[in-house]
Amino acid sequence: MIKIVIIGAGNVAQHLLSAFFESKIVVVKQIFSRTPKTILNVKTIRINNFETIENADLYIISVSDDAIEAILTQLPFKNRLVVTTSAVFDPKGVAQNNRIGTFYPLQSFSKNKEIDFSSIPICIEAQDQEDIDLLQTVAQTISKTVCKLTLLQRKNLHLAAVFANNFVNLMYQISHDICQSNQLPFALLQPLILETAQKVAQISPQAAQTGPAKRQDMSTIEAHQKLIDDPTYQKIYALLTQTIIANANKL
């Protein structure tokens, strides 16, 4: 069995713990967490003191980015494989007693929302081939998609995820606001939202683009601009419309 210790008890740490529970080749021996509320399973013991940390094949640090460095300096051992689940953490310049790597699951985790881990891509990074092989084995026990990325690729993947998740969600929120101001149920848009998301699995976003900006339908664009009250939303509408028009003209 590959022995793992998880450090942290946030959403990612808890989802990882659940995902590893079923594995026949990986066992999470300990989870380091300061809160007694951590949800455990029969295989895992909670610790809240680094003195009691066990010998393991892999340590997964899953804490907020700005807490990683402090954790790394507190680890009471050397030359072991320690990975973070961070999208952006760069170990360069940080005191390293251990072999630092990455184990980054590309998903936005919410508390209390079950997730099928097998569909979540896991991005791994390590210096030595042996460590890469171990991370690959561990990642494959919980996910169908494992990819080895460089730091620069991982940072760019995170940036791409900000557009595809955080900014998309902001678009949903503006849409929600417009519905609310006009006594329209936001649920009316659900089928469209889902279809839009599913479509880019089949055709490129460039080919999937439709709407007044794509058609350069200026009368509808002007009518829309008159409907929007919020000055920030007006700015967003104008900038995104201009961008779609410019993209269409490039083709």
Place this chain on the structure above:
Amino acid sequence: MIKIVIIGAGNVAQHLLSAFFESKIVVVKQIFSRTPKTILNVKTIRINNFETIENADLYIISVSDDAIEAILTQLPFKNRLVVTTSAVFDPKGVAQNNRIGTFYPLQSFSKNKEIDFSSIPICIEAQDQEDIDLLQTVAQTISKTVCKLTLLQRKNLHLAAVFANNFVNLMYQISHDICQSNQLPFALLQPLILETAQKVAQISPQAAQTGPAKRQDMSTIEAHQKLIDDPTYQKIYALLTQTIIANANKL
């Protein structure tokens, strides 16, 4: 049987024709189309001359917005129920020999992509109660969700759809570009894209927001801004990040 004539042969017209085919209470007698490529079924005859248009209970005009007025003036009859599938068409000021209404399916239709019409909301509008009832009956034969909207509501719903569909798709495209520039398969983002879309069916977009802007994680935001080459994408990143930060501070 309720007799319908469809005028137009674009994506919406073709999808409507297919959707009505199974109905036991609605029959599409004719489709007006100038192109012989129109896909027909055994119940429907193609016409390309308004002289041969039959007597029907409902005429559905499904053409581009700027062609609607010309069609309306060519119709060789009076006082019949004529609806458009347009999101934004306003019959005010247009010469009206007939009873003009709306039959607007809220979806982005692509050619060659099957669609389950039953999940697509249909927005209806008409002056007389009798006409509203007929549109409701017709819409219900193909969709589970039918709603009566005013012109202003319909225009705002279309605006909300531009954010939730066209602008969301632009975010996918930028994400796709970033992946491509960094030798990352865009498919890695598919599970995140789908999860983001599905989440807002369960919790509000406001509650679903995550990411560096929401956390006001300025060091990640600055790092992202350095990664982006395209000046337009930089502008979009800055504006949307500022908006999410401002929203978070409002709470």
